[in-house]
Amino acid sequence: MNLIFLGPPGAGKGTQAKKLVDLLGIPQISTGDILREKKREDSPLGHKVREIMSEGKLVPDEIVIEIVKERLGKPDCGKGFILDGFPRTIPQAEALEKILAEMRKQLDAVVYIDVPDEELIRRISGRRVCEECGEEYHIIFKPPRVEGVCDKCGGKLIQREDDKEEVVKKRIEVYNESTAPLVDFYEKKGLLKKINGVASMENVFESIKTSLGV
Numbered sequence: 699m700n701l702i703f704l705g706p707p708g709a710g711k712g713t714q715a716k717k718l719v720d721l722l723g724i725p726q727i728s729t730g731d732i733l734r735e736k737k738r739e740d741s742p743l744g745h746k747v748r749e750i751m752s753e754g755k756l757v758p759d760e761i762v763i764e765i766v767k768e769r770l771g772k773p774d775c776g777k778g779f780i781l782d783g784f785p786r787t788i789p790q791a792e793a794l795e796k797i798l799a800e801m802r803k804q805l806d807a808v809v810y811i812d813v814p815d816e817e818l819i820r821r822i823s824g825r826r827v828c829e830e831c832g833e834e835y836h837i838i839f840k841p842p843r844v845e846g847v848c849d850k851c852g853g854k855l856i857q858r859e860d861d862k863e864e865v866v867k868k869r870i871e872v873y874n875e876s877t878a879p880l881v882d883f884y885e886k887k888g889l890l891k892k893i894n895g896v897a898s899m900e901n902v903f904e905s906i907k908t909s910l911g912v
């Protein structure tokens with residue numbers, strides 16, 4: 699299945715995408731994760747990406763489109779993929795259509811996880827990630843067994859720099875301005891599956907599976 703996970707920052711895209719990866723055995727392609735890798739590089743691109751992300755802005759379309767194009771060409775995408783955090787603008791969505799057409803592929807569905815702003819802030823402010831393996835936690839909703847320590851690898855849990863309050867507000871603003879129009883874009887194409895994201899992680903996953911018929 700070829701899927702997109704759409705929704706505001708903190709809606710639960712990453713959490714739900716990972717559950718679906720385990721179920722369907724198709725890869726999750728998170729542009730956020732790929733860009734966080736890139737920003738570690740000591741190169742002009744690395745520095746540029748670091749600056750943009752720390753301000754909560756979007757990385758330019760050309761850069762992200764190129765990354766996704768390359769990633770979708772890898773053999774593990776043959777059985778399908780879950781795009782998590784891409785597309786985030788109309789030009790990105792249009793570029794994706796072109797890329798998929800060239801590969802003779804089609805989207806099966808766009809899973810839109812709907813969560814109101816107040817809840818997003820609660821989720822993002824409690825989000826912690828493992829510095830070593832990237833596993834995600836929430837201090838209240840998905841706490842690790844030992845505070846500050848990853849259950850999986852023992853790594854240290856940290857708060858993402860762009861999860862600090864001022865940057866989160868900016869990211870939500872950017873979402874409403876640049877990304878929210880994609881809901882309509884995919885609705886018109888008959889691809890949108892709107893999911894109520896205000897429920898437990900398990901119940902949201904049940905709704906997603908039902909909507910996809912898996």
Ligand code: ADP
Nearest residue numbers: 707708729730751754755756757762783784786
């Ligand atoms: P979240 O899952 O909380 O929405 P992500 O990890 O998806 O956050 O994204 C973090 C940051 O990476 C964004 O604020 C943005 O700067 C950059 N980014 C990720 N995906 C894209 C994209 N498709 N286009 C432009 N910038 C992106």
Ligand code: ADP
Nearest residue numbers: 708709710711712713821825835836839898899
């Ligand atoms: P996104 O990828 O959309 O930015 P995440 O999947 O990273 O969102 O979730 C943001 C934070 O909220 C994480 O700390 C995660 O553990 C937590 N979370 C995700 N889904 C739920 C849920 N249904 N209820 C409560 N907390 C959740």
Ligand code: ZN
Nearest residue numbers: 828831848851
């Ligand atoms: Zn870890």
